[in-house]
Amino acid sequence: MTIKRVLVVDDEIHIVHVVAIKLRNNGYEVLTAENGEQAYEIASVEKPDIIVTDCQMPVMDGLELVKKLRSDEELKNIPVIMLTARSFDIDEDIKQNLNISECLSKPFSPKELLRNIEDVLFSTATNI
Amino acid sequence: MRIQRKIFVVITLSAALMLIIQGLASINAGFGERFAGQMQQLGPVVSACYFVIAAGIVWFAWSWFRTLVGIENLTELVKNGSSPSINYKDNCLVGLNFAINNFLQNNRQEINEANELYRDLKLDVQLSERKKLNTEAIIYSIRDAVVVVDSSDRVAMANDAAGKLFSFDCKNIELRPITELVDVDQKEFIDFLVSARKNKAKATRRELNFASDDGVRTFDCIVSCIHDRKGKVCGAVAVLHDVTREKEIAQMKNDFVSHVSHELKTPLASILAYSEMLNDGEANDEQTKQEFYSVIQTQAKRLNRLIEDILNISRIESGLVKVEKEAVSLTITIQEQLQMIRGYAEEKNIKVISPASIVFDQVYVDKDMISQVVVNLLSNAVKYTRSGGKITIATQVNDADQTVRVSVTDTGVGIPADEVDHVFDKFYRVGANKKQAKGTGLGLNLVKQIVEKVHGGKVFVQSEKDVGSTFGFELPLATREMVESV
Structure with missing residues (x-):
């Protein structure tokens, strides 16, 4: 089994750090970015297996990043898990349209995030 | 009237009888002395008839005279509407007078009633008119x-x-x-x-x-x-x-709740995630554990600071803030606060030029609050200045006004002209710069509240989009007595 690569995007360095440790401890390879723009550049080059991104970020926010990914032929199928600290959940329609696999609200549990990543990667694998 | 009629009949009969007798007398003159003896015997009867006729005529004339006077009086009465004091006791006009009097009295009563009604109606109309005017005035205003x-x-x-x-x-x-x-x-x-x-x-x-x-x-x-x-x-x-303003305020509140919840949840997310990792034994060595503890601590402090900011604004606004004033040197305060953001500025490779010390730049202020003002202005300048930029801090004493002016000038993103006036508003964030850095829209409002409301100073801003901004404040200089009394 190949090692799965996860791109973690958040402008909060501590969040990126803690998610990276959790994932590395569980056998994942972790790439990090601090905003949507940077994440898109890394994703274009590295083609990660899954992206975990914060929603509200400077320069380019999470939703814009997903829109950009979905309109890119090479990146449109990368599953995305969104983390959000907004007071309201992301609209179900937007979630469907942008094919966002899961939305987790902050504060979140790293354990739960890991479970979600595994679920998404596993279901993607069985679909193929 | 009945008596008059009877008297009239008597007079008529007397006159008729007298005419018959006179007639007979003339016939008698034609037929000789045949009836002369009888005619002479009728002499007293003729005299009586004359007397009766004369008396009747006088009475009749008197009666008609009185009737005429009565009619005249009645005419006057009808004309003037006043009741004459004439006694009609045995006159035929008594009834008429009585009837007319009754009629007039009824009329007068009706007229009085009508007059009263008219007066009431007039009052009603005036009242209605006034009510209408009042209502209109109320509606118009x-x-x-x-x-x-x-x-x-x-x-x-x-x-x-x-x-x-x-x-x-x-x-x-x-x-x-x-x-x-x-x-x-x-x-x-x-x-x-x-x-x-x-x-x-x-x-x-x-x-x-x-x-x-x-x-x-x-x-x-x-x-x-x-x-x-x-x-x-x-x-x-x-x-x-x-409801434009209400809607704006509601929108601002919604934005505020959204911003604040995001800001509160971010450090909270770190605290919970790191503590869960510690609990689950994900920190493999002592150094990692220490690092996790330290993150939890700094994030808890950050959370506390944010809550303090919100509470401070709320306290200042409601006038419940506790102010402890002392003589403070602004230049020294700036130097102290600069230490807190120097690391952040160096990270972004931003050059910071700090002010030269001024001989007397003491202000009489709450030191913690003014430190907060300075750190907010400095951290904003770093936040909104791109890597390689420059921040210049200056203090200037105006002897004429007895004020100290502090300004923080950056070479940052600047603020569009139509938004400059709003930057000190609570929860306001410059639309174009939202992506540049995170914020609650509380920092500059807190600066304004502390400088203006608590210390009677003045905040100012000058900015040009893509060139940079100058934020600053003016405070009254402390008097020598204030400084010496401390």
């Missing part, structure tokens, strides 16, 4: 726009605010159809008013937008039907209340 239409949708009344809103002369509406007075652009209002009237709804409400010189304004429009005494709808009244 209402700040909300009020439009009243009749059952044919003609404008029966509209106040100044309505005239202003729909651009018509409210004093000159003359029952013109509403479609003539109100612009086609505001058709939604006409449709709503007309349909509400037709539906006979007691009160219906809708939010309507109107384009005005200062942008789109939102009105809360309530239309209520007017019912006549029989309960039939005879028109409708529309009241339009401008």
Whole structure:
């Protein structure tokens, strides 16, 4: 089994750090970015297996990043898990349209995030 | 009248008898002395007849004279309406007089009643007129726009605010159809008013937008039907209340809740994630554990700071803040606060030029609060300045005004001209710069509240988009006595 690569995007360095440790401890390879723009550049080059991104970020926010990914032929199928600290959940329609696999609200549990990543990667694998 | 009639008969009979006797006497003259003896015997009867006739004529004349006087008096009475003091006891006019008097009295009573009624009605009319004027004055002076239409949708009344809103002369509406007075652009209002009237709804409400010189304004429009005494709808009244400001405030509150919850949740997310990792034994070595503890600690402090900011603004606004003033050197305060952000500035490769010390730059302030002002201005400057930029801090004493002026100038993203005036507003964030850095929109408001409300100073800002901004404040210099008393 190949090692799965996860791109973690958040402008909060501590969040990126803690998610990276959790994932590395569980056998994942972790790439990090601090905003949507940077994440898109890394994703274009590295083609990660899954992206975990914060929603509200400077320069380019999470939703814009997903829109950009979905309109890119090479990146449109990368599953995305969104983390959000907004007071309201992301609209179900937007979630469907942008094919966002899961939305987790902050504060979140790293354990739960890991479970979600595994679920998404596993279901993607069985679909193929 | 009966007596008069009898007397008249007696006089007539007497006259007739006398004429017969006179006739017989003349015939007698023709037929000789045949009846001369009998005629002479009738002499006393003729005398009596003459006497009766004469007496009757005198009485009759007197009676008619009195009747004439009575009629004249009655005429006067009818003419003047006053009752004459004439005794008609045995005159035929007594009845007439009585009848006329009665009639006049009744009339007078009726006239009096009518007069009273007229006076009451006049008062009622005056009262109604005054009530109408009062009502109109009230309606005219209402700040909300009020439009009243009749059952044919003609404008029966509209106040100044309505005239202003729909651009018509409210004093000159003359029952013109509403479609003539109100612009086609505001058709939604006409449709709503007309349909509400037709539906006979007691009160219906809708939010309507109107384009005005200062942008789109939102009105809360309530239309209520007017019912006549029989309960039939005879028109409708529309009241339009401008809720633009309320909506803006509601939006600001929503934005605030959204920002603040994001800001509160971010450190909380770190605290919970790191503590869960520690609990689950994900920190493999002592160094990692220490690192996790330290993150939890700094994030808890950050959370506390944010809560303090919110509380401070709230306390200052409500006047409950505890202020402990002392003589403080602004230059020294700036140097102290600079230490806190120097690392952040170096990370972004931003050059910071700090002020040279001034001989006397003491202000009488709450040191913690002014430190907060300085750190907020400095951290904003770093936040909104791109890597490789420059920040210049200057202090200047104005001897004439006895004030100290502190300014923080950056070479950052700047603020668009139409937004500069709002940067000190609570929760306000410059739209174009939201992506540049995170914030709650509280920092500059706190600066303004502390400088102006607590210390009687003044904040200022100058900015040019893509060139940079200068933020700063002025505070009154402390007097020598204030400094020495400390």
